[in-house]
Amino acid sequence: MKVNMQSVNFTVDRKLVDFIQRKMDKLETYYDRVIDADVYLKVENTSAKENKIAEVRVNIPGDDLMVKKQCRSFEEAIDEATSTLQRALLKRKEKVRAH
Numbered sequence: 001m002k003v004n005m006q007s008v009n010f011t012v013d014r015k016l017v018d019f020i021q022r023k024m025d026k027l028e029t030y031y032d033r034v035i036d037a038d039v040y041l042k043v044e045n046t047s048a049k050e051n052k053i054a055e056v057r058v059n060i061p062g063d064d065l066m067v068k069k070q071c072r073s074f075e076e077a078i079d080e081a082t083s084t085l086q087r088a089l090l091k092r093k094e095k096v097r098a099h
Contacts, residue, residue, distance in 0.1 A: 001028050002036040010043055016074055023082045027058065031089035035059040041074055056081045060092065 003024045005017060024037050040055040050070055054077035058065045067084045071077040 005039045008042040031093050
């Protein structure tokens, strides 16, 4: 799957990029008509520890799925976002199969 990543106000290290790519590739096993994905990583300037924000938009035919998660680390945020997207893609697959 083609994944476009953008980081706001910081640079992403290679390990994080590889981690995100692996997680996004796994989504294709749940719904094979995924076109591509956009991942936006942001660091919020607050005193709270949960200041890492990951927004993931998955493009599928006829629709886009958007998930935004805020956690302590980007890995945790991507984990939560992909699990939410996994459920949404399975739900979408069932809807398409029903028609």
